[in-house]
Amino acid sequence: MxxxxxxxxxxxxxxxxxxxxxxxxxxxxxxxxxxxxxxxxxxxxxxxxxxxxxxxxxxxxxxxxxxxxxxxxxxxxxxxxxxxxxxxxxxxxxxxxxxxxxxxxxxxxxxxxxxxxxxxDRPPIIASVPTINGEDSFLIDVGANVDCKPKQLLQFALLGQVYSSLIKGKSDPTIALLNNGEEEGKGNNQLIETYELFKKQKDLNFIGNIEGRNIFNGKSNVIVCDGFIGNVLLKTIEEMAIMMTDLFKQENNKLPEFLERLDYTKVGGAPLLxxxxxxxxxxxxxxxxxxxxxxxxxxxxxxxxxxxxxxxxxxxxx
Amino acid sequence: MxxxxxxxxxxxxxxxxxxxxxxxxxxxxxxxxxxxxxxxxxxxxxxxxxxxxxxxxxxxxxxxxxxxxxxxxxxxxxxxxxxxxxxxxxxxxxxxxxxxxxxxxxxxxxxxxxxxxxxxDRPPIIASVPTINGEDSFLIDVGANVDCKPKQLLQFALLGQVYSSLIKGKSDPTIALLNNGEEEGKGNNQLIETYELFKKQKDLNFIGNIEGRNIFNGKSNVIVCDGFIGNVLLKTIEEMAIMMTDLFKQENNKLPEFLERLDYTKVGGAPLLxxxxxxxxxxxxxxxxxxxxxxxxxxxxxxxxxxxxxxxxxxxxx
Incomplete structure (x- = not known):
């Protein structure tokens, strides 16, 4: 190679x-x-x-x-x-x-x-997100595309599905939309339209919306969002992880495995799909x-x- | 009362x-x-x-x-x-x-x-966000309005400015837009237009864009975003705080003050402005x-x- x-x-x-x-x-x-x-x-x-x-x-x-x-x-x-x-x-x-x-x-x-x-239309960046009790989920897009049409979010979902099943060796990974509520009909106009589009897509294991609180619990293998929110969110998560790591180290504690996995230096990079x-x-x-x-x-x-x-x-x- | x-x-x-x-x-x-x-x-x-x-x-x-x-x-x-x-x-x-x-x-x-x-036009919800080395910042809107026009974000900024100076007793608090990069011209179409509007507003201490990584370092007293991203972000932060608190407690450690302040039960509630x-x-x-x-x-x-x-x-x- x-x-x-x-x-x-x-x-x-x-x-x-x-x-x-x-x-x-x-x-x-x-x-x-x-x-x-x-x-x-x-x-x-x-x-x-x-x-x-x-x-x-x-x-x-x-x-x-x-x-x-x-x-x-x-x-x-x-x-x-x-x-x-x-x-x-x-x-x-x-x-x-x-x-x-x-x-x-x-x-x-x-x-x-x-x-x-x-x-x-537009290549997304896919990042792995550790979950508290199991294998990583994937967040897509984390920064490449700030204004996304529903059909582009669908492309991200399909690419995320392929990547997730390839890397994790698991067929039919679950796909969710990141939203401000779980029920259908939640979200801004872009998300409401995207939800409809995802529902119609037969070969997508779409499980609906998930909220910010469910990013880390493995509720969905792939979490789809536009690159604007993905970027803001990932940077916030990274910064919190850095702060928490410092706090743990100040107390001379062994770093929890979850925090290790949140460390972007350990992850290294994220593929453009x-x-x-x-x-x-x-x-x-x-x-x-x-x-x-x-x-x-x-x-x-x-x-x-x-x-x-x-x-x-x-x-x-x- | x-x-x-x-x-x-x-x-x-x-x-x-x-x-x-x-x-x-x-x-x-x-x-x-x-x-x-x-x-x-x-x-x-x-x-x-x-x-x-x-x-x-x-x-x-x-x-x-x-x-x-x-x-x-x-x-x-x-x-x-x-x-x-x-x-x-x-x-x-x-x-x-x-x-x-x-x-x-x-x-x-x-x-x-x-x-x-x-x-x-629309009342926003303002939430306090602890910073690592000082007094809380405020994030506005954290969930009331999922689709926001630039002029509504400007209203949020003005209300956030008033609330922040009132609660913190400090005149002329700094205002920033939450964005995927710091430079002018960054962000989605909504944000680029909003930036222009904020710049023109004379009585706003607008310091420009800040990224997710700067939410917790007090770079801005007030951080303005639409209620969609505010909601997703706040729920993610809350969940991370809960997980980190659990991890600290598992190790029988004294909880760092920063994590205490991230605990929404201690904060209690967020005003509608x-x-x-x-x-x-x-x-x-x-x-x-x-x-x-x-x-x-x-x-x-x-x-x-x-x-x-x-x-x-x-x-x-x-």
Whole structure:
């Protein structure tokens, strides 16, 4: 497996990204292609006296900054690390791309370079959410698309269903809509319309609405929401987890397993679905451990043929 | 001070509501008017051998159920406890109403019985959110209005500003929009338009967008969002707090103060703003302690003349 790592993207790039990749390279047979400024990468590799057969470098001149407008950046910075890394996937020189940089740019690169899968309007990001007494659920979309039409939410549901059953090895995962009440008819106009659409979809194991209080109890395997609320919610959850972890540590306590699982550095990254390639979105604040784990997610997705399986499912359902 | 308590509303009504009111009556000079089925209330008072001068009963025949449609219920159940309790306020027989029942019905009763303040389209619910190192912030709206226009969000901001400065005794509290990024131009269409509107409002100490990760660090005194996201977010936060409290207790640890402050039973209730009366929305799951504290919030709002101050502020600003 070959994985292109955008070492220039992220709050702690390139240093922490490179260190995460080095750590991973020592433990995997996959080939890691570090994309970014060659001399910087070279220096880091020398500094840590790293000569690994499974690390190579592809040079790129430019960087898309974290807060830059994605569409402008993609148009202007043709030689940015995120563009070059995605091109490696497009050209078959890599099997997946991992980036902790500008999410909008990563999404735009996925759309314009890798391309969308059949009948998918907008690629969503799917994140795992630990549950208190069992396996993770998935929240989709957690940040890629802030204004979503009901039919796009349906696409997210179908992609989430495929991904969840593929990763968890369980057929027919349950799908719910995140809402402000459980009863049918609850929610804003967008949600009420979406509920109707989900109900009509025969091959969707739709169990109705769930509230914020039920995110962590495994009530649904897949929880669908638009990327605006998904983003606000995930960031709030992450921050609460960080605060709670600090509070536990202040008391010198062993960290509960649930809090460990809420730690985004342990999760590493979240896949972009609905695109013709594997693209893993790492947290902007990622340090080496998160990068290490994000590359692991990329390996999982390659092994499990995420793109092929999505294609098969879309052929059958939309 | 006279406070009408809807003892029939809530998951644990009437038993726990009555017990909360009894506990409060023992500690306050306020008169508590218990609104609901007289014989039920009478029996509970006798069961606990309560003869308090400051508890009285106003009988009502009907109950609006938790999941009932608010508008239908209000039209059909003219003698429901929530309607009767609001009428007591309207007629000057009570200074505030407290209910842990159907939020939609409470809001509809506030609109149709108490009436809205000048230029307010929809009354929002304001909830306090503890911060890790200081005084609480406020989140508005947390559940009353799922589809909000930018001008309604501006009304929420103005009401939140008034309430925050009144409760915290601090002039010119900061106001932020909850968004998926901090930069101007972030967010869905609704938020982008709202940002422009907030910027133009001269008497608003608008500090821009904040993300989910900044809810708990006091970055803004007031955080404005629509009631859909506010509801989902608040329920998620509450549930996480409950889980974390359990985890701390399993380890036999002293609960961190921050978690204590996240406990909704300690907070008690959240005021409906923008209406011509004081109406406190208690949590549907409230037991006696939450009811006790919700009545305390009503007392605060009466003492601080929340309605008069809102009116003054609205005269000057909208």
């Amino acid at each position: 070959k994985i292109a790592v955008d070492v220039m993207g992220g709050d702690h790039a390139p240093h922490e990204i490179i260190l995460g990749a080095i750590k991973k390279a020592k433990q995997t047979d996959s080939e890691l292609i570090l994309v970014g400024d060659e001399s910087t990468i070279q220096k880091e590799l020398e500094r840590y006296v790293v000569r690994l057969n499974n690390i190579s470098i592809v040079h790129s001149n430019e960087v898309v900054e974290m807060q830059e407008s994605a569409t402008v950046a993609l148009r202007k910075k043709k030689d940015s690390s995120i563009v070059v890394a995605n091109q490696l996937v497009k050209e078959g020189k890599a099997d997946a791309v991992v980036s902790c940089g500008n999410t909008g740019a990563q999404m735009a690169a996925a759309i314009f370079i890798l391309g969308r899968l059949k009948d998918i 609905g695109i013709d390639g594997i693209s893993i979105v790492g947290h902007g604040s990622s340090k080496r451990e998160a990068v290490f784990n994000a590359i692991g997610i990329a390996e999982d997705c390659i092994k499990k043929e995420v793109v092929k399986i999505q294609n098969l499912a879309l052929d059958n359902s939309i | 006279k406070i009408a308590v809807d003892v029939m509303g809530g998951d644990h009504a009437p038993h726990e509501i009555i017990l909360g009111a009894i506990k409060k009556a023992k500690q306050t000079d306020s008169e508590l008017i218990l609104v609901g089925d007289e014989s039920t209330i009478q029996k509970e008072l006798e069961r606990y051998v309560v003869r308090l001068n400051n508890i009285s009963i106003v009988h009502s025949n009907e109950v609006v159920e938790m999941q009932e449609s608010a508008t239908v219920a209000l039209r059909k159940k003219k003698d429901s406890s929530i309607v009767v309790a609001n009428q007591l306020v309207k007629e000057g027989k009570a200074d505030a109403v407290v209910s842990c029942g159907n939020t939609g019905a409470q809001m509809a009763a506030a609109i149709f019985i108490l009436g809205r303040l000048k230029d307010i 923008g209406i011509d009366g004081i109406s406190i929305v208690g949590h549907g799951s409230s037991k006696r302690e939450a009811v006790f504290n919700a009545i305390g919030i009503a007392e605060d709002c009466i003492k601080k003349e929340v309605v008069k101050i809102q009116n003054l502020a609205l005269d000057n600003s909208i």
